[in-house]
Amino acid sequence: MKNSLQIEVGKRIQKIRIEKNISQQDLAAKCNFEKSNMSRLEAGRSNATLSTLEIVCKALGVNIVELFKF
Amino acid sequence: MKNSLQIEVGKRIQKIRIEKNISQQDLAAKCNFEKSNMSRLEAGRSNATLSTLEIVCKALGVNIVELFKF
DNA sequence: AAAAAAGTTATCTTTTGTGATAACTGGTAT
DNA sequence: ATACCAGTTATCACAAAAGATAACTTTTTT
Numbered sequence: 400m401k402n403s404l405q406i407e408v409g410k411r412i413q414k415i416r417i418e419k420n421i422s423q424q425d426l427a428a429k430c431n432f433e434k435s436n437m438s439r440l441e442a443g444r445s446n447a448t449l450s451t452l453e454i455v456c457k458a459l460g461v462n463i464v465e466l467f468k469f
Numbered sequence: 470m471k472n473s474l475q476i477e478v479g480k481r482i483q484k485i486r487i488e489k490n491i492s493q494q495d496l497a498a499k500c501n502f503e504k505s506n507m508s509r510l511e512a513g514r515s516n517a518t519l520s521t522l523e524i525v526c527k528a529l530g531v532n533i534v535e536l537f538k539f
Numbered sequence: 540a541a542a543a544a545a546g547t548t549a550t551c552t553t554t555t556g557t558g559a560t561a562a563c564t565g566g567t568a569t
Numbered sequence: 570a571t572a573c574c575a576g577t578t579a580t581c582a583c584a585a586a587a588g589a590t591a592a593c594t595t596t597t598t599t
Contacts, residue, residue: 404519423576424575432558433558433559435561437576438575438576438578442578445556445557446555446556449522462537463537467533503588503589504545504546505547505549505588506588507546512547515587517586518586518587521587
């Protein structure tokens with residue numbers, strides 16, 4: 400069960416991104432960070448901070464609460 | 470608008486903690502961190518990571534989604 | 540009023556998330 | 570085949586979160 404929250408949140412980001420038809424690269428660009436870091440985030444390989452999640456949610460156009468609906 | 474998310478989340482933690490009649494010190498102890506750090510978190514003076522929020526939510530007995538209902 | 544408990548703030552070290560670069564894979568046009 | 574786009578992974582430097590201690594204020598209890 401280790402890192403399961405990170406992984407779940409990453410999956411939610413990915414799911415929302417795909418629903419909105421945005422590439423990972425484009426989402427990264429909207430957030431002003433590198434595609435590599437977005438990949439890491441979606442893969443649940445980073446223990447994101449509130450500010451990182453907020454930036455991603457703004458770029459996706461969703462409320463942050465959406466990241467935790469799983 | 471700066472740090473508003475941190476502040477909102479901190480307020481939610483505090484509100485839930487008070488509803489459950491737990492002191493900040495006791496909540497900190499349940500989380501295995503110092504009361505000073507819990508104070509900082511509730512005050513919105515730290516940009517918490519997912520794992521920190523998860524620990525606090527487990528100690529409070531609430532789902533993490535509750536922290537974002539404001 | 541004194542003592543105890545609860546909470547705040549500043550500051551320090553250690554740990555780790557972020558941001559960046561580069562090398563790579565897989566897929567898909569050209 | 571080869572250029573191009575999308576995504577992954579490893580690695581690095583740097584900024585900042587986590588963890589801790591101590592001194593302090595505020596609130597509550599006795």
